Amino acid sequence: MANKKYLEWIVESGSPIRKMFGLVEEAKLKGKKPINYALGNPGIKPPKEYYAALREVLLECENSKENLNSYMQNAGYSETQERVAKDLSGELKIKFSKNEIFMTAGSANALNILSRVFNNPKTKTEIICVAPYFVEYNYYIRNYNGNLVLAQSDENFDLDLNNLEKSITRNTKAIIINSPNNPTGIIYSESKLKELAGLLDIKNKKLNKEIIVIEDAVYNKMIWEDNKFFSILNYYPNSFHVNSFSKSLGLAGERIGYFAVNPDFKKNHIDWKNILGAFPIILRSNVINSPGIQQKVIQKIGCNLTSDLGIYKKKIDLLSNILSESGFEFRKPQGTFYIWAKIPGIYEDSSDFMKYAIRGKAPLFAVPGKGFGGRRFNKYLRFSVSDISEEDIQRTREKLNEMNRRKLKSINKKKKN
Ligand SMILES: Cc1ncc(COP(=O)(O)O)c(C=O)c1O
Structure with missing residues (x-):
C-alpha cells in the first residue's frame, strides 16, 4: 500500500x-x-532558428530510409553530446568530452538522476540546499529517500559559509546550489564559490568524505546588466553542472536538458567508475532517454542560441x-x-x-x-x-x-x- x-x-x-x-x-x-x-x-x-532546425530535423526523419526515431544510447545521441560538450567547454572554459555529457528530459530529470545516484536509502543520506530555494528539490531528493537539509542564506540571500559548514554532517552527500537563483535572482560570485570549494576541501579531509556539488544553472542565460555567471566546476572537482533549454529557449514543455560531470571528477573521486556507470542505467529505468527530436535540434543550434x-x-x-x-x-x-x-x-x-x-x-x-x-x-x-x-x-x-x-x-x- x-x-x-x-x-x-x-x-x-x-x-x-x-x-x-x-x-x-x-x-x-x-x-x-x-x-x-x-x-x-x-x-x-x-527564436526562428529553432523552428527552422526543427523543420529540417522532421524532414530528415521523414525522408530517411532508416528509422531515426528509434531507441538510442541512454545518455543521448553521440553527436548531440559532442555539440553540448563543445559549447559548454567554450562557456565554462573547461574542456569537456562527449562522455561527460548526459542528455536528460529537462533539468528536473537531471536533478532526479543525480539525487538517485547520491542518495543511500540505508543511511538516510543528506543533501543540503540553500534557503530560500526552488521547492521542487524537496521532491527530487525525497523521491529517493534522501533528506533535504536547509542551510540559510545570509541577510542578502547570498551563500553563508558558516551556515553551510554547520549543516555538513557525516551523512552529507551533496550540496545543490542554484545560481542565478530562483526565487532571489542572486548570482554567486567567483570569490564565494572559491570559499565554498575551500570549505569543502577542509571538510572532506576532516570527515574523510567527497561531498558533491550540484550546480543548477537553468537561468544562466538570463543575466542582467554587467553581472556574470561563475561555475563551481572551475574551483571544485567533485561537481556537476545541470542545465536545460526550458528557460533560455522557452522550451519548458519539450523536456530537453542535460548534466555535465566535471572532467576532474575522475581524477578526484574514489567511486567515479560506479557513479558514471550508474547514470545510463538510472536513465534507462526512468525516462529511457531524453526526447530524440529535440536532441537532434540542439545538435544543430547548440547551447548558445536564446529567445x-x-x-x-x-x-x-x-x-x-x-x-x-x-x-x-x-x-x-x-x-x-x-x-x-x-x-x-x-x-x-x-x-x-x-x-x-x-x-x-x-x-x-x-x-x-x-x-x-x-x-x-x-x-x-x-x-x-x-x-x-x-x-x-x-x-x-x-x-x-x-x-x-x-x-x-x-x-x-x-x-x-
Ligand atoms: C531553479 C530551477 N531548477 C530547475 C527547474 C526545472 O526546469 P526544467 O524545465 O529544466 O526541468 C526550474 C523550473 O522552474 C527551476 O526554477
Whole structure:
C-alpha cells in the first residue's frame, strides 16, 4: 500500500504555488482580470532558428530510409553530446568530452538522476540546499529517500559559509546550489564559490568524505546588466553542472536538458567508475532517454542560441519601479525573471498582503515567500514577470496604491476603536 504519510506530505507541501494556480483560474472564471505574477512559465517563444532546425530535423526523419526515431544510447545521441560538450567547454572554459555529457528530459530529470545516484536509502543520506530555494528539490531528493537539509542564506540571500559548514554532517552527500537563483535572482560570485570549494576541501579531509556539488544553472542565460555567471566546476572537482533549454529557449514543455560531470571528477573521486556507470542505467529505468527530436535540434543550434530574453529584463525594470514606489524593499535581480521583494511595513506578513491583493476585479497573485523555505520568509513575495504582459504590469501600480489605501484605512479604524 502507498505510504499515506508520504502522499499527504506531497499534497500538503506543494500547496502554496498550486493554490495560486487554482485561484488564478477561479478568478478568470468569475470574469475578473487577474494580475498574475505567480507562474514561472516562460512567456517568450523560441527564436526562428529553432523552428527552422526543427523543420529540417522532421524532414530528415521523414525522408530517411532508416528509422531515426528509434531507441538510442541512454545518455543521448553521440553527436548531440559532442555539440553540448563543445559549447559548454567554450562557456565554462573547461574542456569537456562527449562522455561527460548526459542528455536528460529537462533539468528536473537531471536533478532526479543525480539525487538517485547520491542518495543511500540505508543511511538516510543528506543533501543540503540553500534557503530560500526552488521547492521542487524537496521532491527530487525525497523521491529517493534522501533528506533535504536547509542551510540559510545570509541577510542578502547570498551563500553563508558558516551556515553551510554547520549543516555538513557525516551523512552529507551533496550540496545543490542554484545560481542565478530562483526565487532571489542572486548570482554567486567567483570569490564565494572559491570559499565554498575551500570549505569543502577542509571538510572532506576532516570527515574523510567527497561531498558533491550540484550546480543548477537553468537561468544562466538570463543575466542582467554587467553581472556574470561563475561555475563551481572551475574551483571544485567533485561537481556537476545541470542545465536545460526550458528557460533560455522557452522550451519548458519539450523536456530537453542535460548534466555535465566535471572532467576532474575522475581524477578526484574514489567511486567515479560506479557513479558514471550508474547514470545510463538510472536513465534507462526512468525516462529511457531524453526526447530524440529535440536532441537532434540542439545538435544543430547548440547551447548558445536564446529567445529574445531582453523582454524579461524590460519587464523586470518596469515592475521594479512600481514596487519601489509602493514601499517594497528588494535587491534588483542579477539574473532570472523573478523579483524577490519584502512587502511594505503596513502589512503584517505576506498572507495579510495577499488577503488585500486577491480582492476586487483585478486580483493580484504572487507567491508568498514562506513556500520557498519557511517562516523566515513570511514577509517576502516572489513576483515572476515571465508570463505577464506589460499592460498588466502597468495595472499593478494602481492596484498596489488602492490596496495600500485600504490597508491604511483599516489600520486607522483599528487605532480609533
Ligand atoms: C531553479 C530551477 N531548477 C530547475 C527547474 C526545472 O526546469 P526544467 O524545465 O529544466 O526541468 C526550474 C523550473 O522552474 C527551476 O526554477
